[in-house]
Amino acid sequence: xxxxxxxxxxxxxxxxxxxxxxxxxxxxxxxxxxxxxxxxxxxxxxxxxxxxxxxxxxxxxxxxxxxxxxxxxxxxxxxxxxxxxxxxxxxxxxxxxxxxxxxxxxxxxxxxxxxxxxxxxxxxxxxxxxxxxxxxxxxxxxxxxxxxxxxxxxxxxxxxxxxxxxxxxxxxxxxxxxxx
Amino acid sequence: xxxxxxxxxxxxxxxxxxxxxxxxxxxxxxxxxxxxxxxxxxxxxxxxxxxxxxxxxxxxxxxxxxxxxxxxxxxxxxxxxxxxxxxxxxxxxxxxxxxxxxxxxxxxxxxxxxxxxxxxxxxxxxxxxxxxxxxxxxxxxxxxxxxxxxxxxxxxxxxxxxxxxxxxxxxxxxxxxxxx
Numbered sequence: 001x002x003x004x005x006x007x008x009x010x011x012x013x014x015x016x017x018x019x020x021x022x023x024x025x026x027x028x029x030x031x032x033x034x035x036x037x038x039x040x041x042x043x044x045x046x047x048x049x050x051x052x053x054x055x056x057x058x059x060x061x062x063x064x065x066x067x068x069x070x071x072x073x074x075x076x077x078x079x080x081x082x083x084x085x086x087x088x089x090x091x092x093x094x095x096x097x098x099x100x101x102x103x104x105x106x107x108x109x110x111x112x113x114x115x116x117x118x119x120x121x122x123x124x125x126x127x128x129x130x131x132x133x134x135x136x137x138x139x140x141x142x143x144x145x146x147x148x149x150x151x152x153x154x155x156x157x158x159x160x161x162x163x164x165x166x167x168x169x170x171x172x173x174x175x176x177x178x179x180x
Numbered sequence: 181x182x183x184x185x186x187x188x189x190x191x192x193x194x195x196x197x198x199x200x201x202x203x204x205x206x207x208x209x210x211x212x213x214x215x216x217x218x219x220x221x222x223x224x225x226x227x228x229x230x231x232x233x234x235x236x237x238x239x240x241x242x243x244x245x246x247x248x249x250x251x252x253x254x255x256x257x258x259x260x261x262x263x264x265x266x267x268x269x270x271x272x273x274x275x276x277x278x279x280x281x282x283x284x285x286x287x288x289x290x291x292x293x294x295x296x297x298x299x300x301x302x303x304x305x306x307x308x309x310x311x312x313x314x315x316x317x318x319x320x321x322x323x324x325x326x327x328x329x330x331x332x333x334x335x336x337x338x339x340x341x342x343x344x345x346x347x348x349x350x351x352x353x354x355x356x357x358x359x360x
């Protein structure tokens with residue numbers, strides 16, 4: 001089977017906002033046909049399942065304007081330019097949950113929307129220290145942490161109270177990793 | 181705890197391409213502070229795990245320009261404007277895999293990137309008829325179906341050969357649903 005590679009003929013930056021950057025690429029398909037692809041450029045993000053010493057987990061209740069609703073997610077955030085994923089995971093956990101990480105375990109990575117964005121999600125399980133510090137949110141972050149048991153998370157999944165894909169995937173990855 | 185709702189003050193459409201549309205929203209946070217949110221508008225997509233009568237599954241090998249690589253995904257595609265998710269699931273399965281659906285089972289839905297896009301993924305398990313028809317691809321779709329066993333999918337996950345988040349989440353949802 002021949003390669004599916006699409007050769008880039010030209011790149012134009014058509015939008016550069018606060019959070020989103022879009023390039024349009026002129027491409028040539030393997031059959032010689034020409035087309036265009038619209039691509040969002042993203043620095044990548046970290047997704048962390050924080051576990052307290054008592055076995056409960058930290059999730060984040062957050063308003064998301066894109067879907068105009070409050071949803072429940074794992075601790076997550078964008079990597080800064082040049083920042084290692086592990087460093088971002090420690091920083092985001094501290095900022096959003098108020099807890100320091102004791103041990104951090106990688107649960108792999110995945111592309112959430114490879115059809116139009118180069119964003120990669122790096123997944124982690126973090127064992128947290130017992131005592132929280134104050135939250136350190138960005139000035140327009142609109143969220144607060146909640147503490148839930150494993151049974152509560154399972155119920156929230158069954159009741160469609162958790163509908164964020166990265167949080168669901170992180171939870172299934174964690175269960176699979178724990179099972180060994 | 182007070183609501184986290186962010187009130188929309190104004191909406192400006194700043195980009196409208198072939199596939200992507202971006203709005204910038206001026207918003208007011210619950211604390212009265214003003215900010216902006218960049219939001220990608222999307223019609224939503226369907227993600228289908230197609231299973232053949234012999235118990236093997238259909239996956240799609242596809243080139244994704246956003247990440248500049250060939251990856252393995254489930255059958256998936258955007259809903260057309262006004263199209264019901266179930267109708268889109270039958271259509272995409274026929275177009276991308278060449279098989280007709282015998283029975284379609286919903287496995288729920290999730291938001292892949294609610295931080296910046298209103299896209300929703302509708303997940304399905306589809307039992308397929310035995311005999312394929314010809315593929316009906318869009319003129320610039322660059323993909324072909326592959327047929328794999330359950331053990332092969334598990335190995336591909338463990339070896340990081342499947343790194344598409346919707347495909348991983350769909351597989352875990354299917355295993356959870358089958359377990360009951």
